[in-house]
Amino acid sequence: MTIISAPSSSNPEILRGEGLPIFEAITPEAVREHIPALLQQLEAELSALESNLQQALNQQQQLSWDTVMDPLQRLGERLRWSWGVVSHLNGVCNSAALREAHAEQQAAVVQFGNRAGQSQVIFAALQQLHERQAELDGTQQRILAAELRDMQLRGVGLEGEAKEAFNAASQKLAELSTRFGNQVLDATNGWTLRLTQLEEVDGLPPSLLGQLAQAAREAGEAEATPERGPWLMGLDMPRYAPFMQYSRRRDLRQQVYTAHVSRASGQGDDGLNNWPLIEEILQLRGEQARRLGYASWAEVSIAAKMAESEQAVETLLEELRTAAYPIARAELEALANCARSHGAVEADHLRPWDISFWAECLRKESFELDSEALRPWFPLPQVLEGLFSLSQRLFGITIKAADGEAPVWHPDVRFFQILDNGEPIAAFYLDPYSRPGSKRGGAWMDECLVRSRKPDGTAVLPVAYLICNQSPPVGETPSLMRFEEVETLFHEFGHGLQHMLTSVERPQAAGINGVEWDAVELPSQFMENWCYDRSTLMGMARHWQTGSPLSESDYAKLLAARTFMGGSATLRQVHFALVDLKLHSQWQPGCGQTPEDLRRQIAETTTVLAPIDEDAFLCSFGHIFAGGYAAGYYSYKWAEVLSADAFGAFEDVGLENEKEIRETGRRFRDTVLSLGGSLDPKEVFEAFRGRQPSSDALIRHSGLVAV
Numbered sequence: 144m145t146i147i148s149a150p151s152s153s154n155p156e157i158l159r160g161e162g163l164p165i166f167e168a169i170t171p172e173a174v175r176e177h178i179p180a181l182l183q184q185l186e187a188e189l190s191a192l193e194s195n196l197q198q199a200l201n202q203q204q205q206l207s208w209d210t211v212m213d214p215l216q217r218l219g220e221r222l223r224w225s226w227g228v229v230s231h232l233n234g235v236c237n238s239a240a241l242r243e244a245h246a247e248q249q250a251a252v253v254q255f256g257n258r259a260g261q262s263q264v265i266f267a268a269l270q271q272l273h274e275r276q277a278e279l280d281g282t283q284q285r286i287l288a289a290e291l292r293d294m295q296l297r298g299v300g301l302e303g304e305a306k307e308a309f310n311a312a313s314q315k316l317a318e319l320s321t322r323f324g325n326q327v328l329d330a331t332n333g334w335t336l337r338l339t340q341l342e343e344v345d346g347l348p349p350s351l352l353g354q355l356a357q358a359a360r361e362a363g364e365a366e367a368t369p370e371r372g373p374w375l376m377g378l379d380m381p382r383y384a385p386f387m388q389y390s391r392r393r394d395l396r397q398q399v400y401t402a403h404v405s406r407a408s409g410q411g412d413d414g415l416n417n418w419p420l421i422e423e424i425l426q427l428r429g430e431q432a433r434r435l436g437y438a439s440w441a442e443v444s445i446a447a448k449m450a451e452s453e454q455a456v457e458t459l460l461e462e463l464r465t466a467a468y469p470i471a472r473a474e475l476e477a478l479a480n481c482a483r484s485h486g487a488v489e490a491d492h493l494r495p496w497d498i499s500f501w502a503e504c505l506r507k508e509s510f511e512l513d514s515e516a517l518r519p520w521f522p523l524p525q526v527l528e529g530l531f532s533l534s535q536r537l538f539g540i541t542i543k544a545a546d547g548e549a550p551v552w553h554p555d556v557r558f559f560q561i562l563d564n565g566e567p568i569a570a571f572y573l574d575p576y577s578r579p580g581s582k583r584g585g586a587w588m589d590e591c592l593v594r595s596r597k598p599d600g601t602a603v604l605p606v607a608y609l610i611c612n613q614s615p616p617v618g619e620t621p622s623l624m625r626f627e628e629v630e631t632l633f634h635e636f637g638h639g640l641q642h643m644l645t646s647v648e649r650p651q652a653a654g655i656n657g658v659e660w661d662a663v664e665l666p667s668q669f670m671e672n673w674c675y676d677r678s679t680l681m682g683m684a685r686h687w688q689t690g691s692p693l694s695e696s697d698y699a700k701l702l703a704a705r706t707f708m709g710g711s712a713t714l715r716q717v718h719f720a721l722v723d724l725k726l727h728s729q730w731q732p733g734c735g736q737t738p739e740d741l742r743r744q745i746a747e748t749t750t751v752l753a754p755i756d757e758d759a760f761l762c763s764f765g766h767i768f769a770g771g772y773a774a775g776y777y778s779y780k781w782a783e784v785l786s787a788d789a790f791g792a793f794e795d796v797g798l799e800n801e802k803e804i805r806e807t808g809r810r811f812r813d814t815v816l817s818l819g820g821s822l823d824p825k826e827v828f829e830a831f832r833g834r835q836p837s838s839d840a841l842i843r844h845s846g847l848v849a850v
Contacts, residue, residue: 379577523622542559572608576615665785713845
């Protein structure tokens with residue numbers, strides 16, 4: 144692996160720009176002191192590069208990849224490394240001081256990005272390269288075309304007041320997105336519900352009682368126990384999701400649900416309100432789109448996607464909506480019948496806080512499957528063992544623990560190496576557990592190091608950050624995972640595999656770089672399918688205390704329950720995707736409705752239970768307001784078509800046909816996981832599957848059949 148050099152006064156750690164970061168040295172003080180100096184240095188080097196390129200252009204010299212693209216990549220990588228680790232820590236070790244330091248420097252970072260992305264000299268140099276693109280290989284042509292497109296989307300064609308307004312709006316959007324995410328985090332962390340009576344925790348499983356008692360102890364109640372309480376409820380997913388599934392106290396479910404869907408909406412006493420930020424973000428994005436010559440931000444987004452048009456996206460979503468809606472209606476009626484059979488007063492008027500509870504009840508009765516009761520068979524160490532064994536089976540790699548061989552940012556974090564024929568080819572960090580006070584929710588993969596070669600020819604091996612927010616260990620009990628958490632881990636590892644197993648050495652197209660956004664979920668969703676593969680699941684599901692394997696009957700129940708509530712799940716994703724798309728294509732100030740009005744209008748045909756009055760989901764929709772999914776949330780369903788069809792290749796040869804499975808796995812590695820952004824995703828898919836994708840497998844896997 145990359146050698147880790149120690150920080151020094153002459154070479155501050157935050158400016159090292161290569162190797163594995165020493166996270167403890169990336170302090171708020173270091174951010175304030177050294178990021179401005181880095182930007183100043185990069186600005187000087189960019190100006191020098193522009194001067195050299197302008198001189199060559201004036202003299203009508205032929206430019207080369209080595210004189211244009213490589214220096215640009217090295218400049219960008221130094222900023223990506225330094226600012227990337229700051230942003231990473233802001234997500235996993237959030238503190239008031241780091242948040243403030245990040246916010247102070249963000250505008251300058253955005254300003255430098257705009258400065259580089261709008262350089263007329265660099266754009267002219269790239270255009271000259273493009274005129275001679277026949278001299279470039281296919282990967283270089285893809286990188287060059289993407290860079291020209293991205294520069295146009297960053298405003299290289301703007302001048303004067305339009306350019307100044309574009310840059311000011313870019314900075315403002317970055318600031319607003321960060322503030323949006325911070326307010327969601329603060330609202331999530333700021334709400335608690337102290338439970339003191341046994342009747343208040345009626346129905347809650349021991350694993351959740353342990354978490355709630357541990358949260359109470361961490362809040363200063365040293366005497367809290369799972370059996371006697373007090374118990375501290377919160378809105379982070381490891382506590383929220385199982386509470387909604389198992390609490391028999393409907394009044395408390397309503398209270399918790401309402402708090403969750405109204406986070407950061409100004410309805411609480413915390414003063415956190417994302418509504419003004421939403422309108423400002425949408426307005427600024429619309430203005431940016433028009434400055435670039437597009438009708439809407441949706442058009443800007445799709446210009447860099449695999450989907451050909453907004454209409455193509457809407458066609459897919461409507462196809463899924465039409466298939467899912469009647470099934471979701473039938474599922475809701477089945478929940479009502481279940482509640483009715485138990486004599487529940489809410490049976491004739493189910494509300495959103497009833498859905499998870501009665502779905503869990505119906506799941507138990509329909510499949511005799513208690514998702515909570517399965518936790519003991521999925522301790523994290525064994526799930527990792529199963530995931531790593533599958534990776535060896537499919538892709539021929541070996542994964543070994545390398546804890547202590549790399550700096551980490553928290554004691555929970557682990558470090559692993561990936562070997563191919565005994566040689567290290569990549570590595571990854573795994574940060575698995577929820578830390579509501581300092582770590583943002585959700586799960587993600589991010590780049591630590593990207594596969595490339597240094598100027599002297601030395602290989603830089605890829606390293607990934609894999610971040611989850613699953614249930615943490617409680618006392619001597621390891622992290623016992625809900626099956627949904629197992630799927631999440633496999634999902635993020637799929638992203639990591641594409642980053643780590645790339646064979647492309649040009650970093651602009653290595654791993655996930657250069658892959659169209661609506662195709663980038665293919666490997667992650669593909670890996671989720673293996674959670675249901677008999678060999679994989681039965682190989683890792685063993686009771687953490689007795690070592691006994693999961694019973695055949697429980698495995699059969701998991702398979703049978705796979706499409707349980709599948710119509711509702713599909714409809715939910717369609718709702719989110721359509722809301723995102725319409726907000727970024729239709730909504731604008733003065734249109735006669737608020738963003739929430741538009742969302743509720745869309746909900747009339749994309750939900751079977753209308754949102755409650757307090758529902759302010761948009762205020763915590765971080766994917767589109769604090770992440771990279773603006774007008775791109777549809778990508779999950781778009782890529783699911785690809786991933787389901789890709790898994791179909793393994794089903795076609797027979798999941799028990801070991802020789803064919805291994806051969807198909809190697810082909811998947813050599814195409815989807817290896818080629819990264821070096822080819823159009825349609826070509827990559829065809830190289831693996833031998834044809835273009837079909838939605839048949841997704842329809843089948845989702846259980847979207849006519850009722």
